[in-house]
Amino acid sequence: MRKSILLASFLAVSSFSVNAAEIKFVCYQDANECDVLEQMSSVWENSTGNTVNFEVVGYDVVRDQLENQLEAGSAPDVARITNLGGLNQYYLDLAPYVDAGAWETNYGATLPWYRKPSGDNGIYGWQTQLTVTGPYVNVTMFEDAGVDMPEEGATWDDWADALRVVKSELGLTSGLAMDRTAHRWAGPAFSYGAKFHENGVPILVDQGFRDFAETFVGWHEEGLMPAEGWPAGGGTAYRNAAPLFLDGTVAMHMSGSWMLGNYDANITDFEWKVVPIPCGPGGCGAMPGGSGVVAFSSTKHPEVAASYIDFLSQAGRAGYFAANTGNITAHQGLQKAGIDYSGVSQRVSEGLSTFAANAGKAASSTPQAYWFQGYNKNFAIYGIVPDYITKAITGEMSLDDALAAIDADVAAKIAE
Amino acid sequence: MFESILNLNSWFLFFTLYLLIGFVLSKEVYGLVPKIMSSIGWPIEFTQKLFGTKSLPYLFLFPNILIFGLFTFLPLFMNFGFSVTDGTSINFDSRDFSGLDNLARITQEVQIDTGGINVENDKFKAALYDTFVFVILQVPIMILIALFTAIVLNREVIGRGFWRAVFFYPVMLSPVVVAFLWTLILKRQGMLSQTLIDWNWISEPIQWLVDPAWTMFWSIFVYTWAHMGFYMLILLAGLQSIPTDLYEAAQMDGTSERRVFWRITLPLLMPILLVVTVLSLIKAVQAFEELYALQVGWISLVSYIVENAGIRGQKTFFGLGIAAMASLIVALILIILSLLQFYLTRRQAKL
Numbered sequence: 001m002r003k004s005i006l007l008a009s010f011l012a013v014s015s016f017s018v019n020a021a022e023i024k025f026v027c028y029q030d031a032n033e034c035d036v037l038e039q040m041s042s043v044w045e046n047s048t049g050n051t052v053n054f055e056v057v058g059y060d061v062v063r064d065q066l067e068n069q070l071e072a073g074s075a076p077d078v079a080r081i082t083n084l085g086g087l088n089q090y091y092l093d094l095a096p097y098v099d100a101g102a103w104e105t106n107y108g109a110t111l112p113w114y115r116k117p118s119g120d121n122g123i124y125g126w127q128t129q130l131t132v133t134g135p136y137v138n139v140t141m142f143e144d145a146g147v148d149m150p151e152e153g154a155t156w157d158d159w160a161d162a163l164r165v166v167k168s169e170l171g172l173t174s175g176l177a178m179d180r181t182a183h184r185w186a187g188p189a190f191s192y193g194a195k196f197h198e199n200g201v202p203i204l205v206d207q208g209f210r211d212f213a214e215t216f217v218g219w220h221e222e223g224l225m226p227a228e229g230w231p232a233g234g235g236t237a238y239r240n241a242a243p244l245f246l247d248g249t250v251a252m253h254m255s256g257s258w259m260l261g262n263y264d265a266n267i268t269d270f271e272w273k274v275v276p277i278p279c280g281p282g283g284c285g286a287m288p289g290g291s292g293v294v295a296f297s298s299t300k301h302p303e304v305a306a307s308y309i310d311f312l313s314q315a316g317r318a319g320y321f322a323a324n325t326g327n328i329t330a331h332q333g334l335q336k337a338g339i340d341y342s343g344v345s346q347r348v349s350e351g352l353s354t355f356a357a358n359a360g361k362a363a364s365s366t367p368q369a370y371w372f373q374g375y376n377k378n379f380a381i382y383g384i385v386p387d388y389i390t391k392a393i394t395g396e397m398s399l400d401d402a403l404a405a406i407d408a409d410v411a412a413k414i415a416e
Numbered sequence: 417m418f419e420s421i422l423n424l425n426s427w428f429l430f431f432t433l434y435l436l437i438g439f440v441l442s443k444e445v446y447g448l449v450p451k452i453m454s455s456i457g458w459p460i461e462f463t464q465k466l467f468g469t470k471s472l473p474y475l476f477l478f479p480n481i482l483i484f485g486l487f488t489f490l491p492l493f494m495n496f497g498f499s500v501t502d503g504t505s506i507n508f509d510s511r512d513f514s515g516l517d518n519l520a521r522i523t524q525e526v527q528i529d530t531g532g533i534n535v536e537n538d539k540f541k542a543a544l545y546d547t548f549v550f551v552i553l554q555v556p557i558m559i560l561i562a563l564f565t566a567i568v569l570n571r572e573v574i575g576r577g578f579w580r581a582v583f584f585y586p587v588m589l590s591p592v593v594v595a596f597l598w599t600l601i602l603k604r605q606g607m608l609s610q611t612l613i614d615w616n617w618i619s620e621p622i623q624w625l626v627d628p629a630w631t632m633f634w635s636i637f638v639y640t641w642a643h644m645g646f647y648m649l650i651l652l653a654g655l656q657s658i659p660t661d662l663y664e665a666a667q668m669d670g671t672s673e674r675r676v677f678w679r680i681t682l683p684l685l686m687p688i689l690l691v692v693t694v695l696s697l698i699k700a701v702q703a704f705e706e707l708y709a710l711q712v713g714w715i716s717l718v719s720y721i722v723e724n725a726g727i728r729g730q731k732t733f734f735g736l737g738i739a740a741m742a743s744l745i746v747a748l749i750l751i752i753l754s755l756l757q758f759y760l761t762r763r764q765a766k767l
């Protein structure tokens with residue numbers, strides 16, 4: 001009898017072990033996102049017997065190497081990515097394995113970012129967080145300079161005037177820094193009236209685009225923006241301007257909500273805050289975005305991978321992720337109900353509220369931002385704008401030639 | 417642990433089987449040790465029996481050729497394939513044949529897909545021109561400095577060994593470390609700007625690496641600093657191979673130092689100098705790592721290829737094909753330089 005029980009137990013455990021799957025998850029993090037996902041995964045692992053094998057990598061691995069891995073057939077099962085539309089030919093459609101109706105209700109605004117351009121209703125990924133671009137400000141510098149910060153609704157020109165005074169009073173090298181990518185540039189461009197597309201076809205250089213380009217080049221020429229920023233990069237290279245804000249070179253950094261955790265952890269020698277997105281004649285533009293967790297169609301465990309992602313996307317887990325990483329949730333139900341950010345600092349909590357408000361303003365005043373985020377070739381455009389705007393800043397070409405080149409290069413890069 | 421034991425058992429089984437086969441197939445020898453050695457080397461004996469001793473060297477060459485072919489010839493053929501096809505994928509079954517369209521995309525004034533202005537042509541020409549300027553200036557400067565340094569360090573100077581190590585040291589540094597070191601010096605708040613401001617030579621800091629007036633100068637400077645030691649060493653070896661009795665005879669004749677250099681040193685050093693020049697030309701055309709890490713304000717040919725190939729996650733439909741075609745043009749330039757080196761070396765050998 002005892003032998004029968006032992007044998008039955010052994011068979012049960014064996015079959016459990018035989019059916020248990022191990023999925024590989026390639027994850028990048030800005031602060032602690034992968035660490036939190038690992039904590040969450042242990043609950044799923046315990047309840048299903050499956051294993052999630054985390055490989056935490058730098059962002060450049062996900063950005064540069066993942067697609068080649070996918071083409072070579074050596075991709076992971078699951079990955080956290082940012083090029084949501086660009087990799088859609090590789091995604092596993094989760095719809096057969098999950099409650100599609102619930103997904104549409106909770107993530108309907110972000111699901112289109114993963115889909116192919118037309119006629120695709122698949123469910124491809126869990127939007128881990130909603131990110132929004134927007135400025136961080138060195139409050140201590142403004143106080144030391146005796147300059148009042150512009151109020152909500154102020155324009156980019158108002159902020160530029162304030163930053164000039166801060167720069168002059170404190171003898172700063174420059175006042176404002178922006179990451180070298182069209183992803184950050186787009187928000188202010190939208191504020192100046194840039195539309196970025198016409199009936200879904202990217203047409204970058206309109207009057208709003210030109211107006212902001214002239215302003216942006218002018219800010220560099222007068223020294224309001226640093227030579228270590230956009231002019232210091234060549235070609236389409238991305239440059240993060242965070243070091244300039246961290247070391248006190250600039251009083252304002254145009255970045256995004258993903259930097260909240262990083263700044264909260266690393267800035268200890270001055271006060272800083274997130275300010276409402278500056279506006280302009282075209283509205284109050286900000287770029288939405290964020291990363292998502294997707295499974296790839298090459299996975300040997302589609303049902304397991306889909307079940308894992310479905311687990312992560314549930315309201316409780318999505319809320320836990322948002323609260324513990326200091327990010328804005330993409331779960332529409334939780335956006336209405338609110339997230340308990342008691343685990344994060346007041347600064348981060350206030351910053352999240354400001355960024356969430358920025359996203360709302362952008363949705364209503366500059367909806368082209370949401371189109372641009374969902375455009376599946378936006379990654380090619382992100383590098384083209386800095387390439388030529390930098391040449392205009394350094395005087396290598398005139399602004400007119402640079403703008404003509406931007407349009408020509410975008411047309412060539414998106415052609416097939 | 418169980419897996420590692422299994423692996424260990426597998427290896428042990430494999431090795432035992434290998435020896436058993438060798439024991440059966442190897443030739444008759446007397447003594448335990450000769451028998452064991454013969455059992456280990458049975459593939460060589462077996463091949464020798466099948467193909468004869470003349471084919472044996474090829475057996476030893478085969479692994480190297482296989483690896484060489486895998487990592488040199490295969491990528492070369494794949495690159496050629498990419499240059500005549502279009503598509504974002506690296507798999508050829510997903511790419512469309514396009515003939516010489518990619519060559520047209522980087523050389524023609526009109527963009528063949530849109531009918532508009534072809535900015536790719538401008539970018540490629542700019543990369544070609546800037547790389548040409550870099551090569552034309554950097555190589556002679558480096559060769560001259562390397563030659564001068566080799567001549568000085570060939571003399572009996574105090575601490576000669578130390579100075580040779582000092583000049584060779586940068587060659588051992590990784591390109592990223594070289595770029596990091598010089599970025600600390602050359603960035604706007606770096607040592608150079610601060611020092612010149614302290615000396616009142618400049619009033620405002622300069623972004624040396626990006627300022628169009630300075631970026632090429634510092635690119636050449638840093639690249640020369642990083643690589644000069646290697647060529648200095650080759651020239652030093654060349655100087656030391658010149659028979660000393662020639663110098664003794666010149667000294668006895670009362671020949672001036674200058675005449676000794678032009679009439680004895682330089683002619684006898686010429687073969688090595690030519691080889692060093694062509695090698696550094698080839699290296700300069702391919703300059704990338706230090707320049708990329710320094711983030712200089714111009715795009716070299718290899719940087720242009722890297723940007724278009726979509727290696728930085730910005731794949732476009734024609735990008736890989738354009739990058740592959742550009743790399744074939746670079747390869748053509750390097751082939752011409754290599755043939756020149758071959759011709760000059762043979763000519764010198766004949767002389």
